[in-house]
Amino acid sequence: MNRVPLEKKILSENDRVAVGLRERFHACGILCFNLISSPGSGKTSLLERTLESLPRDCRVAVLTGDIQTENDAIRLARFGFPVKQITTGGTCHLDARMIERHLADWNLDAIDLLFIENVGNLVCPSSYDLGESAKIVLLSVTEGEDKPLKYPSIFFRSELVVITKTDLLPYVPFNLAAAEQNARRVHPGVEILQVSCSTKQGLQDWLRWLERRQQAQPRAQAAV
Ligand SMILES: Nc1nc2c(ncn2[C@@H]2O[C@H](COP(=O)(O)OP(=O)(O)OP(=O)(O)O)[C@@H](O)[C@H]2O)c(=O)[nH]1
Numbered sequence: 247m248n249r250v251p252l253e254k255k256i257l258s259e260n261d262r263v264a265v266g267l268r269e270r271f272h273a274c275g276i277l278c279f280n281l282i283s284s285p286g287s288g289k290t291s292l293l294e295r296t297l298e299s300l301p302r303d304c305r306v307a308v309l310t311g312d313i314q315t316e317n318d319a320i321r322l323a324r325f326g327f328p329v330k331q332i333t334t335g336g337t338c339h340l341d342a343r344m345i346e347r348h349l350a351d352w353n354l355d356a357i358d359l360l361f362i363e364n365v366g367n368l369v370c371p372s373s374y375d376l377g378e379s380a381k382i383v384l385l386s387v388t389e390g391e392d393k394p395l396k397y398p399s400i401f402f403r404s405e406l407v408v409i410t411k412t413d414l415l416p417y418v419p420f421n422l423a424a425a426e427q428n429a430r431r432v433h434p435g436v437e438i439l440q441v442s443c444s445t446k447q448g449l450q451d452w453l454r455w456l457e458r459r460q461q462a463q464p465r466a467q468a469a470v
């Protein structure tokens with residue numbers, strides 16, 4: 247019997263759709279970030295602080311995912327940029343088909359920077375490619391510095407780790423150095439920022455990171 251080696255990866259349905267999204271984002275010059283964290287780590291808060299800092303003519307848009315409620319979209323729409331809620335109705339992550347569906351009536355040529363806020367969950371969203379340019383993981387200081395070791399997949403796949411709620415450091419037993427060391431054990435060389443959305447400390451570093459990332463993106467227009 248002749249054996250035919252199948253060396254080509256057979257893409258799952260999600261991966262196929264994600265490849266199409268990535269091609270469209272690239273063709274339209276869109277830089278897309280997929281924000282992932284446990285519930286309540288501060289994804290929407292970081293986006294609120296980001297949107298309020300961006301110039302009014304910035305071509306930024308947000309898709310925000312939750313199992314239920316439009317709460318996050320309502321919070322984010324206050325800043326005047328296009329925002330759409332994706333309500334999954336029970337699914338604990340966003341998938342590429344949901345992104346494709348919710349982008350259907352947006353003109354992608356009018357967007358330079360697209361944020362996707364994933365459903366609060368440190369596990370499932372890490373396995374779903376949404377066609378993003380990069381995943382960003384948030385870790386709040388109330389969660390414990392061991393999380394990168396317990397949930398390595400998302401820390402390994404993320405280009406940036408944002409340690410959030412740093413204003414709470416005086417009140418919680420969180421070892422910042424150990425958290426960063428744990429993230430780098432899982433993902434050597436990963437970039438790490440520290441941000442407080444309450445005091446805005448570290449926000450400029452985050453905005454500068456976005457700006458640098460945009461400049462590094464060949465086809466993306468400068469939006470920040
Ligand atoms: N002290 C402090 N509280 C914060 C900070 N950022 C967010 N919070 C609070 O943390 C809670 C959750 O913040 P969200 O921004 O809604 O978190 P999220 O990750 O979007 O939550 P889900 O979408 O439900 O997963 C809210 O009560 C925020 O006010 C921060 O930097 N410092």
Ligand SMILES: [Mg+2]
Pocket residue numbers: 289290291318363
């Ligand atoms: Mg949120």
